[in-house]
Amino acid sequence: MNYNPQGIEFKWQEAWDKNQVFKAEDLSKKPKFYLLFEFPYASGAGLHVGHCRSFIALDVVARKKRMEGFNVLFPIGWDSFGLPTENYAIKTGIHPAAATQQNTENFKKQLKFLGFSFDWSREINTSDPVYYKWTQWIFVQLFKKGLAYKAKIPINWCPSCKIGLANEEVIAGNCERCGTKVVQKEREQWMLKITKYADRLLEDLEKVDYPERVKLAQKEWIGKSEGWVIKFKIKNAKGKTDNEVEIFTTRIDTLFGVTFLVLAPEHSAIEKLKTQISNIKAVEQYIGSAQMKAAKNNQGKDARSGIELRGVTAINPANNREIPVFLADYVSSQYGTGAIMGVPCHDQRDFDFAKQKNLPFVEVIEPYQAHKTLPQKAPWIVSGGQFESAYEGEGFLINSERFDGLPSFAARVRIGEWLQKKIGKIAEKATYYKLRDWIFSRQRYWGEPIPMVYCKNCNWVPLKESDLPLELPDIKEYKPTDEGDSPLAKIKGWVNAICPKCGAVARRETDVMPNWAGSNWYYLAFAFWHKLGTQNSKRKTQKENIFEQYEKEIAYWLPVDWYNGGMEHATLHLLYSRFIYKFLWDIEAVPKLLGPEPYKKRTSHGIILGEGSVKMSKSKGNVIDPLEIAKEFGVDTLRIYQMFMGPYEQMIPWDTKSVKGARRFLEKIWNVAEKNIEHLKDKTALSIEKALHRTIKKITEDIDNLKFNTAISSLMEFCNSWKDSGSYLNKKDFGVFLKILSPFAPHISEALWEKAGFEGLCAVQLWPKYNKVLAQPESTMLILQVNGKMRDKLETVGDISEEELKEMALAREKISKWVRGQTVRRVVFVPGKLINIVV
């Protein structure tokens, strides 16, 4: 009988299903293993090969871990709120809920077809009111703890999507989703104080096993810098110094090199100084144009613009020198104090600005290497002409009065302390972050309603927890209003509400949560979701909240042992969900005995490119449908191919021709196995038994290390030698082979398992252990080199002394040929490896 995957695969999927092989067992005494991948957004396009790559990889791990005796939780769910579905609704008039249901069903059908070993009983769906009740509950807790607040802020506005975007969603000034240029717009928004967790999000990265590139991306994004805030007095034309400006610097060691001050165009000091600035008209004009530029998002690095505030000067507290004050758009009002000290010699941005404005330069750091003697007299003003660029490195201080000769790293401490103690409170240590608070409002329809009401008497009031979920109303028109408000704003019955606190007439929030909200806690939901009914959306928990109710399950399953997801979420979902987890841990919704991190280990799969290493996209018409591949070649072939195609974490092009190779491999297995089944009573030949044990070892190790491609190549090698040897595996060894094959190709393994007359399912067998002696390399071949070049090999048997081996090597014809007529200078001997004769 020929290998016919279409004829067997469904049968075994049903058998797994019937026997509930993949059901995770709560509170089991077995060691638990929680495997998670980022649950898919159920788009209309259906499953793509990128999904498959990570699902298959984790499915391989899940199947192996189960066989190793772990109680594996490998769940699946749907991230179903979001823009694509809503845009689809706007276009077609189909309700997002209906579209979502259809898409979800399609995904589900596809995943079932591919035979993944999910525990389907815990399936979640973020747009299900039973689920988003708790997403809303979390929001209310954040509000109660002062971590959710409403603020009028300039936001990144996408004019095409008509939506506000978080900083993380703006890519190079463009909307992440549609690519339209993002503009700035003032809006009232719900904000989450993720900045309060900045330090912990940073420090706790030490506690987790993430790829270095992911940790770095998060570190960069949080962007912690420690430095000093220094007050500079502002002197007006009349000589009065009743104003001051605070600047932030990480290089207080360059304080004596300050030759000007720069404020951001939006800086509040301008309002105060208004009457003292002689060129105020020009300054205001500049502020206007700077805002225009900011709105267009085209601040260029090359064109350094700025304007001097005439009539006022600043005084450097270190040396009391008067320096000019500028306004320039290269200084951001959003970071630090919105003002900086200009050190042209030691900061490239200040350097460029000073060159353009013809400002003085003074060198205060001399590179260590260049340092010879201390300069006798410090020339304060030096023309910029002699410098080509700023020196931003470390060195010895010069031109810095009493600090001359100090290394810059030491000066950073000494100058700060000196300012603080000797001159009074004009300097303070300060830490700033690039991370901003998280904009949590979207002026849209298809998201979790924000359960807040605005009351004139009581300000913003959350709904009572017992009134959750606040369900999304059914509407007909999904377009946002022209002012950019949510379509919910058009519904009177929605907007009009009663204050939960005082009962007065109030106004309901019309914004909804961003698409990241549901995924903030879904890894917790999987721990207990099968225990909840999904029918009754008003269902009450016995305990105060669902997390308390299922505390034991959460404590048992969390943290996630292995979390796989895309690189694109390194600073989005992965950071957000760490933040929310920490918050839930702080309020003890998550048991304290768990650590402060939700995910122990994180991996990222490389994306799959189209043939010829171009991006896979609809417009290019090179999208591969994994279902088509599975239907044509079989599910196991798809799995083997996707795992074999290349290193898991690396980007890799699809190659349909190579899929055939995977199919051929399975056919080879089928044919060899069928023949072998007739000889199960034979004795396994030693050489093939050894090969088998080497393969067990290799596969066991490779799966744990994400090296699926080499695991499969070792299976291929084994099959080749099995086939070429013409010998057979006995029944036990044949079973061992099927077991190590089964994580990769579970269907064919089951079919052969049954054919060979084994009891039960292959999927529930114990993972084989290899015999250390048998797993050793075949034979010890000594490599014989002359001058580092391989000339011959020597097969060794038993114990032979070093001297004897050297003699034997020199006696070989192929070696003596190269040594003859020359003096042997040295013989290098590496036991078990090689002999190198140097002549």
Added chain:
RNA sequence: GCCGGAGUGGCGGAACUGGCAGACGCGCACGGUUCAGGGCCGUGUAUCGUAAGAUGUGAGGGUUCGACUCCCUCCUCCGGCACCA
């Protein structure tokens, strides 16, 4: 610009801790199969050379008996951040 990662046959890639470079697969070539094609099976397949042999892991240099692997300089590609003071 800064920070990561990577450069190996026609292609995807393999190589433990410095010790046989190119495993495994694709493709290709030739041969076989009562063989139209396809499929399947066998053999071969880094480059130059009839061969002996020489050369060869982005380029150049270094350390070493020995370098894809370690060190220095440079180039290219990919990813992240990007006026963050």
